[in-house]
Amino acid sequence: MTLTFTVPGGDFNQAGRASGEVKKVLARLGVDPGIIKRAAVAMYEAEINMVIHAGGGTAVAEISPERVVLTLEDTGPGIPDLDLAMREGYSTAPEWIRELGFGAGMGLPNMRRNSDELSIDSAPGRGTRVTIVLRLDGEGASVENRAAPAAAPAGTSPAEGVAP
Amino acid sequence: MTVRRIAELLEARVHTGEDDLDLDVSAACGADLMSDVMAFVKEKVVLLTGLVNPQAIRTADLLDIRVVVFVRGKTPSRDMVEAARESGMILLSTNYSMFISCGRLYEAGLRAGGTREIR
Numbered sequence: 001m002t003l004t005f006t007v008p009g010g011d012f013n014q015a016g017r018a019s020g021e022v023k024k025v026l027a028r029l030g031v032d033p034g035i036i037k038r039a040a041v042a043m044y045e046a047e048i049n050m051v052i053h054a055g056g057g058t059a060v061a062e063i064s065p066e067r068v069v070l071t072l073e074d075t076g077p078g079i080p081d082l083d084l085a086m087r088e089g090y091s092t093a094p095e096w097i098r099e100l101g102f103g104a105g106m107g108l109p110n111m112r113r114n115s116d117e118l119s120i121d122s123a124p125g126r127g128t129r130v131t132i133v134l135r136l137d138g139e140g141a142s143v144e145n146r147a148a149p150a151a152a153p154a155g156t157s158p159a160e161g162v163a164p
Numbered sequence: 165m166t167v168r169r170i171a172e173l174l175e176a177r178v179h180t181g182e183d184d185l186d187l188d189v190s191a192a193c194g195a196d197l198m199s200d201v202m203a204f205v206k207e208k209v210v211l212l213t214g215l216v217n218p219q220a221i222r223t224a225d226l227l228d229i230r231v232v233v234f235v236r237g238k239t240p241s242r243d244m245v246e247a248a249r250e251s252g253m254i255l256l257s258t259n260y261s262m263f264i265s266c267g268r269l270y271e272a273g274l275r276a277g278g279t280r281e282i283r
Contacts, residue, residue: 016222023226033228040226041202088203098197101215101223106199113203 001025001063007047007072009056012100018059019044022070029063035134038114039068042132045107046072052097053077054128067116068134075127082120086112165189165274167231167254170210173268174258176233179245181254189231191276194266198223205229206276212265216240218247225251235262 005018023040050057054076062069079085086108093103112118117133168185194212195201210231216238224232234257248255
């Protein structure tokens with residue numbers, strides 16, 4: 001099953017609707033609630049990032065019995081330093097975004113923590129593609145029961161073409 | 165701790181979920197930044213926040229948080245109340261500050277917080 005969403009860039013109040021829809025579909029399919037929550041959080045963070053930094057984009061959820069693959073793609077300014085962006089607390093979001101409850105510098109770390117695999121393909125001026133994979137046939141379960149993420153972003157492939 | 169007890173301790177106004185006040189919660193999270201909520205929140209938690217916009221409801225819904233308390237005298241908009249009602253969420257608001265609200269709940273025995281150690 002493939003679900004495709006357009007994430008509008010101009011209306012912050014709409015941000016998160018695609019993630020909410022995916023969560024509902026996964027619940028209808030009987031997916032483990034812990035995995036659903038992880039998918040919802042990872043996708044929501046990516047969706048919010050697209051709205052904040054890139055003026056929106058597209059989100060695609062591919063759901064099979066084995067896994068959920070969430071791909072969020074935008075044509076925004078890209079991420080100049082991915083290692084820096086993966087650090088907890090690092091944020092380039094403007095003050096008005098913090099007033100709306102985001103920009104804590106937890107978005108990418110939250111995506112990593114809640115994904116089984118995360119890859120980010122981004123370069124300045126070329127936009128960003130985030131791919132989040134959650135396995136449905138493994139131990140799954142909630143993020144509380146999973147090992148703490150390693151200092152190096154395990155499961156995160158270096159972005160292709162990232163500027164030096 | 166039941167939501168009814170939380171409402172008493174915080175002298176809170178109940179906006180939605182009047183019939184569900186016997187729901188039990190075992191942890192609390194006080195935050196205005198939703199990514200912090202997503203990083204640290206546990207099961208059966210009450211969220212205390214000063215953020216009053218639709219993203220507070222959406223974040224709570226995505227995390228299956230059933231109880232949200234708006235602190236510092238802030239009250240949710242009609243749209244937020246409606247969204248919370250559709251999701252089966254209990255919305256409260258209190259005139260106490262975040263610090264005092266968390267303190268009153270902690271003092272009354274609600275002492276569990278986030279899901280993971282902060283390093």
